[in-house]
Amino acid sequence: MNEYALGQGLWEMGFAAAVPFTLVALSAMAVLLADLWLLPSQKRALPWAALAGVLLSAASVAFLWNEEATGFGGAIRLDRFSAFFAMVFLLGTGLVVLLSSAYARREGVERGEYYALLLFGTSGAMLMASAVELVTFFLGLEILSVSLYVLSGFFRQRPASAEAAAKYFILGAFASAFLLYGIALFYGASGSTTYAALRESFGSAAFPYSHGLLALAASGLLLIGLAFKLGAVPFHMWVPDTYEGAPTTITAYMSVVSKAAAAAAFIRVFGASLSSLQQDTSAVLWVLAVVTMTLGNVVAIAQTNIKRMLAYSSIAHAGYLLVALTAAGEAGYSSVLFYVLAYVFMTLGAFGVVSLVRKGEGGADAGAEALDISHYSGLAGRHGLLAAAMAVFMVSLSGIPPTAGFFAKFYVFSAAVRAGEVGLAIIGVLNSLVSVYFYMRIVFLMYMKEETVPVRGSRSRAGWVALAACVLGTLLLGVLPSSFARLATESIASIF
Amino acid sequence: MLLAYLPILIWILLCAGLALAIVFLSHVLGRKRPTGAKLSPYECGITPVGDARSRFPIKFYIIAVVFLVFDIEAAFLYPWAVIYKKLALVGLLEMAVFMAVLLVGYLYLWKKRVFDWED
Numbered sequence: 068m069n070e071y072a073l074g075q076g077l078w079e080m081g082f083a084a085a086v087p088f089t090l091v092a093l094s095a096m097a098v099l100l101a102d103l104w105l106l107p108s109q110k111r112a113l114p115w116a117a118l119a120g121v122l123l124s125a126a127s128v129a130f131l132w133n134e135e136a137t138g139f140g141g142a143i144r145l146d147r148f149s150a151f152f153a154m155v156f157l158l159g160t161g162l163v164v165l166l167s168s169a170y171a172r173r174e175g176v177e178r179g180e181y182y183a184l185l186l187f188g189t190s191g192a193m194l195m196a197s198a199v200e201l202v203t204f205f206l207g208l209e210i211l212s213v214s215l216y217v218l219s220g221f222f223r224q225r226p227a228s229a230e231a232a233a234k235y236f237i238l239g240a241f242a243s244a245f246l247l248y249g250i251a252l253f254y255g256a257s258g259s260t261t262y263a264a265l266r267e268s269f270g271s272a273a274f275p276y277s278h279g280l281l282a283l284a285a286s287g288l289l290l291i292g293l294a295f296k297l298g299a300v301p302f303h304m305w306v307p308d309t310y311e312g313a314p315t316t317i318t319a320y321m322s323v324v325s326k327a328a329a330a331a332a333f334i335r336v337f338g339a340s341l342s343s344l345q346q347d348t349s350a351v352l353w354v355l356a357v358v359t360m361t362l363g364n365v366v367a368i369a370q371t372n373i374k375r376m377l378a379y380s381s382i383a384h385a386g387y388l389l390v391a392l393t394a395a396g397e398a399g400y401s402s403v404l405f406y407v408l409a410y411v412f413m414t415l416g417a418f419g420v421v422s423l424v425r426k427g428e429g430g431a432d433a434g435a436e437a438l439d440i441s442h443y444s445g446l447a448g449r450h451g452l453l454a455a456a457m458a459v460f461m462v463s464l465s466g467i468p469p470t471a472g473f474f475a476k477f478y479v480f481s482a483a484v485r486a487g488e489v490g491l492a493i494i495g496v497l498n499s500l501v502s503v504y505f506y507m508r509i510v511f512l513m514y515m516k517e518e519t520v521p522v523r524g525s526r527s528r529a530g531w532v533a534l535a536a537c538v539l540g541t542l543l544l545g546v547l548p549s550s551f552a553r554l555a556t557e558s559i560a561s562i563f
Numbered sequence: 564m565l566l567a568y569l570p571i572l573i574w575i576l577l578c579a580g581l582a583l584a585i586v587f588l589s590h591v592l593g594r595k596r597p598t599g600a601k602l603s604p605y606e607c608g609i610t611p612v613g614d615a616r617s618r619f620p621i622k623f624y625i626i627a628v629v630f631l632v633f634d635i636e637a638a639f640l641y642p643w644a645v646i647y648k649k650l651a652l653v654g655l656l657e658m659a660v661f662m663a664v665l666l667v668g669y670l671y672l673w674k675k676r677v678f679d680w681e682d
Binding site for chain 2 (some may be wrong): 096099100103104255256281
């Protein structure tokens with residue numbers, strides 16, 4: 068029993084599969100503890116410590132890029148798919164940490180808990196993408212969600228932030244209950260919670276009708292839980308209020324990492340394991356996709372607060388993701404991966420600009436965040452580079468070439484057409500046309516209007532580096548999409 | 564397969580039925596002679612003072628949560644100790660990792676002065 072060497076034993080138990088998110092969780096704990104002994108003047112080191120943890124984990128993912136391992140009795144799996152999503156989450160977290168370094172200090176929330184919770188959330192997201200067992204997936208989801216509940220209420224003194232956290236927490240707990248009920252029904256129907264067992268018991272032609280009914284009920288409940296995380300209509304009620312009230316950098320993190328994690332889990336459960344139910348799920352997803360896109364885009368037009376506008380825009384983008392998930396198949400799912408990568412750059416960039424802009428001298432609330440859309444009038448005159456970056460992100464979000472957003476939508480809609488969902492693709496394209504209006508309004512205000520309220524942009528070097536990375540990523544994915552598309556296809560191929 | 568859960572359904576119905584029946588029967592059959600003392604929320608307790616929704620120091624809440632966490636830690640140790648030999652070195656390491664994670668939390672609480680009752 069005790070004979071074999073320890074290293075081999077750990078390898079056989081699949082500890083390699085746990086290395087990336089374990090490193091993130093360890094650095095979260097290191098940040099949390101370091102904060103206790105740091106003097107207030109040394110707190111500036113916190114974001115860099117968090118960034119070091121992110122880079123360390125990214126290095127481990129790169130090192131394990133070609134490995135495959137299943138760990139902990141078939142609970143988690145390391146393959147190209149989980150490696151891809153781990154990289155997406157780490158990229159998003161790294162950029163958010165860079166943006167936070169100036170934002171958190173200025174808003175007076177530069178504390179170890181902030182960065183520790185960010186890293187804990189990321190480890191949860193990574194666990195969600197690499198889980199191949201329902202309870203482990205739920206564990207990852209809860210780690211991510213609980214971190215986000217706290218982070219969205221991190222401005223403890225502001226009622227809006229407390230409201231954001233309370234709404235997110237109550238509705239999130241409700242959604243988790245649905246999800247857990249779905250897991251319980253799956254367990255009842257198949258006698259196991261591993262994805263492999265799901266595939267086996269629902270994939271065979273001989274599976275009896277009563278199981279089919281149970282499986283449909285379970286998938287429905289699971290779908291509700293995931294749609295909540297994705298922010299899809301009609302489970303979107305929390306999105307605008309939470310996105311508006313949460314710290315801007317946390318809003319950016321939520322919209323990118325939490326959405327990508329839900330998409331990853333969706334593909335693993337419904338795409339790879341429950342493909343026998345695909346006809347039924349696609350029928351539901353079709354409706355969800357149409358309502359989500361339409362509501363998101365139409366309501367975004369009426370917004371006057373930029374964070375609320377971006378919140379509705381993120382609902383609309385969840386709709387485009389649902390189009391790809393409706394299309395299913397390897398083409399549909401690989402377009403999800405490409406979309407998620409493009410979405411990281413453009414959305415983080417847009418929220419990044421918002422976090423760097425604040426009201427200038429003269430007003431009563433100088434130094435407060437400039438969150439009204441009208442504050443962006445004439446930004447190009449005073450802060451040319453910030454306005455140019457924002458313009459790139461807006462162009463990309465509305466899906467105009469040569470940016471990442473164009474190819475992301477192109478792959479999604481062409482996957483939908485190939486899957487025979489021509490109607491859905493047409494509705495999607497019409498929706499993108501609607502979205503051009505409210506994205507371009509920002510560009511119009513920045514370049515064509517006179518300044519109404521003096522605003523000033525942050526000179527945080529870390530923030531600028533993050534924005535430059537986002538601009539670069541947005542343009543790179545728009546000019547040379549094929550190698551990234553191939554990466555997405557390979558990642559999907561590894562789980563089918 | 565779904566049929567295998569039938570005994571559980573019967574059991575749930577029996578339990579719920581019994582509980583409802585007892586409450587219902589004691590309501591129907593019992594004699595009722597209410598007095599002021601009998602109708603008070605805690606008949607044998609201290610006479611209530613003021614509103615239940617009053618503010619209380621957050622310390623009580625934090626201590627309760629901390630107690631819960633470490634109580635569950637202790638509960639986890641029992642099954643582990645039972646098959647401790649079977650799990651061998653890997654099991655020992657896994658438990659060490661678990662304890663280390665909780666130790667981090669403990670250090671955090673300590674430095675945040677959660678255990679200082681006098682303030």
